[in-house]
Amino acid sequence: MNLEDYKGIYVFIEQREGVIQNVALELLGQARKLADELNDKVYAMLLGHNIADQAQSLIASGADEVIVVDAPELAEYTTEPYTQAICQIIEDRKPESMLIGATTLGRDLGPRVSARAATGLTADCTKIEIGKKGELLMTRPAFGGNLMATIACKNHRPQMGTVRPGVLFAMDADENRTGEVVNYEVKFNTAKFKVKLLETVKEDTDLIDITEARILVSGGRGIGNEEGFKAMDGLAQTLEAEVSASRAMVDAGYIGHERQVGQTGKTVRPDLYFAFGISGAIQHVAGMEESDLIIAVNKDKDAPIFQVADLGIVGDAKQIIKKLTERLEK
Secondary structure: OOHHHHHEEEEEEEOOOOOOHHHHHHHHHHHHHHHHOOOOOOOEEEOOOOOOHHHHHHHOOOOOEEEEEOOHHHHOHHHHHHHHHHHHHHHHHOEEEEEEEEEEEEEHHHHHHHHOOOOOEEEEEEEEEEEEOOOOEEEEEOOOOEEEHHHHEOOOOEEEEEOOOOOOOOOOOOOOOOEEEEEOOOOOOHHHHHOOOOOOOOOOOOOOOOOOOOOEEEHHHHHHHHHHHHHHHHHHHHHOEEEEEEEHHHOOOOHHHHEEEEOOOOOOOEEEEEEEEOOHHHHOOOOOOOEEEOOOEEOOOOOHHHOOOOEEOOOOHHHHHHHHHHHHOO
């Protein structure tokens, strides 16, 4: 493998029902920064059916070229057709690096593509930067989140990583940016299509994804029990906020994993983050430290959470939730 033959940072553009997901725009923004540092180009891979009209928006968001693969086989996501399409792009275009969102879809697609391309994959990255020799340095939690490992793929291409939603920033769309849109035709081997999507069942819920929430009311071990979470629900309703939690409360069964903040949960960046009864272990802080305003409440005045909080209150979280809710309701 001649590494000099490989050029460009390629970004998989995740879309669902024709709607481009925020994580794809975050990846484009980071890819743009990396490419400018390397004097390279950013390529957006837009796969789906009847989605070509979205290409121009990706140029505005940082792409130099949009590779559109528009085919009926890609109308709904299944692993094999999407893997075949991306692997043909890799074989034909020889990308230097490839970024995929660490969503449920990306965590399925990334490993399959890397295995077929015979390259490495750094999963669940929280940071990506350029090394001294121009290589991609990808940082992710290791050993249960107890330390952060920085990984480089020195001998194989493309350098691949899946990146968690919410840890990177999308660039402001620039409608004056110019770029190229290329329609790419894939030759599918349908004999390998072993899975067929029969039905999509959507969960009927009014809950907003915590990564999209402007205000989060988050609880930890100091909340104590189900009654404490009911009190948090009341405060959240008053603030028109969403409820989230630390891993301890998820493990205890008080709230679902989709509401967990931290290295093994989701990374959030709301305008306002309440941390009630959360000690502030590094695994949790890594998932919320970029919040605009952090208000922490804990009995322990030496709790690590106060080191990242903008406003700290030493006291019983349950009592303060009750009093805060009463005051806000007035």
